[in-house]
Amino acid sequence: MIRVLLADDEAMMRAGIAAILATDAGIEVVAEVGDGRAAVDAAHRYRPDVALLDIRMPVLDGLAAAQRIRLEVPATVVAMLTTFGEDDYVARALGGGANGFLLKSGDPRELLAGVHAVAGGAAYLSPSVTHRVIARLGRDRLARDSAARDRVAALTDRERDVLALLGAGLSNAQIARRLHLVEGTVKAHVSTILLRLDARNRVQAAIVAHEAGLAADG
Template structure:
């Protein structure tokens, strides 16, 4: 059973997300919070597998709460529930070690698959968030772009190709299909990429892919 903590200051959002999750076998919402401070306390009490946190909440915002949970509950994977207007928070969220970004307006299937992915040690990045992030980076390149470009030169050509598709939000299975390889081979590539880039999850690797210019429009518009 995947145990989930849900934190959002809007009651209707919590009700909607809870309704989606609790209809799925193997997922249980064990606690709900209306602010970040309460979320941290409930995470410490219930030790959930996954915490879904809104960014803007009273008392303590979701990103500060994510940082607190990383210290007090390192085994809890944190997923940020975001909107298009909150792209500026992505870099800060990465610094807090979040495992993923999902839109509040995401397809329910994306929410469920995202929770399952992070609960099993993976990460999730909404394709719509990926597209928006790519647009923002093109309009205002990050000062880290040159550094990210240099880091990716450590990768082989094939690893760079895999990283670009990963950055576009493709799953291992989708990448394998594109490259006509078996999924196990892609998992090996992804593991090697994480090691070379010294990142913890797919979200952090995706940011480097965007900054290094490895994400292709064709993959974002798949």
């Protein structure tokens, strides 16, 4: 069972997201709150597997709440809830340790898939968010793509295989099955990849994979 903390300051939106999550027998919403500070408190109290945080919230915004949860409750994985027009916030959140970015107005199946993905240790970006974030980060797209290819060139062939699947949003277990490896070996490869790419988390590594044209089909 995946235990989820949901934080959104709009009661109607919060209720709608909770209703979608309730349709999945493998997900349990253990707390619903309306601001970032309450989200941090709830993370300490309930120790959820996943914290779904709206980016814009009162008292403490989602970006600040995500950083605190990642530092203070490291076992909880953070995914951000975003809307169109918040690309700059998403770009900033990449450095805050968030493992996923889910579009509020997206397909409900995408929301459920995203929760399962981040709970399983994978990075997850809604497809439409991925393209917009890359465009936002890549004002000089050719230069960024070239830099990404240079960074990827430092990886071994096997590490590039792992990065390609990581970029497609696969978890360590899924990558292990796809490449016929032991999961512990994949975990070691991922750690090395993050170090060599100077990436803070799997989402940043996934962005590099996309920019380098390396991301595989899921």
